[in-house]
Amino acid sequence: MPYVNIKVTDEGVTREQKQKLxxxxxxxLVDVLNKEPKTxxxxxxxxxxxxxxxxxxxxxxxxxxxxx
Amino acid sequence: MPYVNIKVTDEGVTREQKQKLxxxxxxxLVDVLNKEPKTxxxxxxxxxxxxxxxxxxxxxxxxxxxxx
Amino acid sequence: MPYVNIKVTDEGVTREQKQKLxxxxxxxLVDVLNKEPKTxxxxxxxxxxxxxxxxxxxxxxxxxxxxx
Amino acid sequence: MPYVNIKVTDEGVTREQKQKLxxxxxxxLVDVLNKEPKTxxxxxxxxxxxxxxxxxxxxxxxxxxxxx
Amino acid sequence: MPYVNIKVTDEGVTREQKQKLxxxxxxxLVDVLNKEPKTxxxxxxxxxxxxxxxxxxxxxxxxxxxxx
Amino acid sequence: MPYVNIKVTDEGVTREQKQKLxxxxxxxLVDVLNKEPKTxxxxxxxxxxxxxxxxxxxxxxxxxxxxx
Numbered sequence: 001m002p003y004v005n006i007k008v009t010d011e012g013v014t015r016e017q018k019q020k021l022x023x024x025x026x027x028x029l030v031d032v033l034n035k036e037p038k039t040x041x042x043x044x045x046x047x048x049x050x051x052x053x054x055x056x057x058x059x060x061x062x063x064x065x066x067x068x
Numbered sequence: 069m070p071y072v073n074i075k076v077t078d079e080g081v082t083r084e085q086k087q088k089l090x091x092x093x094x095x096x097l098v099d100v101l102n103k104e105p106k107t108x109x110x111x112x113x114x115x116x117x118x119x120x121x122x123x124x125x126x127x128x129x130x131x132x133x134x135x136x
Numbered sequence: 137m138p139y140v141n142i143k144v145t146d147e148g149v150t151r152e153q154k155q156k157l158x159x160x161x162x163x164x165l166v167d168v169l170n171k172e173p174k175t176x177x178x179x180x181x182x183x184x185x186x187x188x189x190x191x192x193x194x195x196x197x198x199x200x201x202x203x204x
Numbered sequence: 205m206p207y208v209n210i211k212v213t214d215e216g217v218t219r220e221q222k223q224k225l226x227x228x229x230x231x232x233l234v235d236v237l238n239k240e241p242k243t244x245x246x247x248x249x250x251x252x253x254x255x256x257x258x259x260x261x262x263x264x265x266x267x268x269x270x271x272x
Numbered sequence: 273m274p275y276v277n278i279k280v281t282d283e284g285v286t287r288e289q290k291q292k293l294x295x296x297x298x299x300x301l302v303d304v305l306n307k308e309p310k311t312x313x314x315x316x317x318x319x320x321x322x323x324x325x326x327x328x329x330x331x332x333x334x335x336x337x338x339x340x
Numbered sequence: 341m342p343y344v345n346i347k348v349t350d351e352g353v354t355r356e357q358k359q360k361l362x363x364x365x366x367x368x369l370v371d372v373l374n375k376e377p378k379t380x381x382x383x384x385x386x387x388x389x390x391x392x393x394x395x396x397x398x399x400x401x402x403x404x405x406x407x408x
Binding site for chain 6 (some may be wrong): 285294310312313317
Binding site for chain 3 (some may be wrong): 069070071072073074076077081085088089092093096099100103107113120122127131133
């Protein structure tokens, strides 16, 4: 009965990548804890880079510096 | 002082349905735990079907199979 | 496929009350959104009154004032 | 290693206000708990007023009454 | 900068299993989304079986039926 | 009507520190967004160091290395 919530920044996650996250997470819970996949939920939240901060800074600003 | 978070797939939940979820959840907490409605929060998250997985599969794919 | 998280203060919620919260929330999602109960999760978090604040104050302190 | 999630209604929070929330929260965790800012995350969720209820009512409706 | 929250029932998850969940989830985010492991958080919540409901029922009750 | 959830590792946060987190967070939301403190919730979760991972590792293990 696990519930997994994955929060990542909203920077172009593709449908194929989401599918891989769902499959990989579910497989992990089956392999490690012997959970039932039919009642394993994976919910992905894509958070705008303006709404995520780390080290006092918006990710939007961090990305600018990284790309300079 | 309860806080309730309801996550459902984003498949056309109407304003009237949201109102019913808010009322019903608040009433439940008042009835069962005698909580104060003025400080009872209900937050509804609508999650895209691509972002919700169950049983290794995206809900988007599950819906296709169900409608076949 | 809903997921509901109910956060309340840890002030002696009984097993019977938890059962009523689980049943009532699930019924609400079935009635309002026609959801499948078999994949409706309800998770209750009991939070210590020292760890919940409202209006600048710990609930622990608010309870003292209310009982005076 | 703190993770802070701030949920507010989606009513025109500006980029500058988000920056202040990120900075202020991070500073608080550094000052009070001596946490490392580089691994302090702040995630802001903006919730539509139709999706937030308090005292049995949608915030959308509460705002109408407040502005009358 | 991902944040992953894994909620499972509190039924004897071992330290080794937790380590595997942390490693596996982090690896998945590195492999699929090329995320930086140093800022990838995994938080595991163990929820008492009385506090988790599915299909109108407490997991505690579901386990009894399964073991009969 | 904000709701703030602060997750930190469970490493001896004192009552006084919790009070400061509640006050500081509430003040920030009042100052930056002009929110009403009476309906501002702050919930602190203390997570066991075995249950928090970063950079593939349990915080428990990271602390050992830091203290060597």
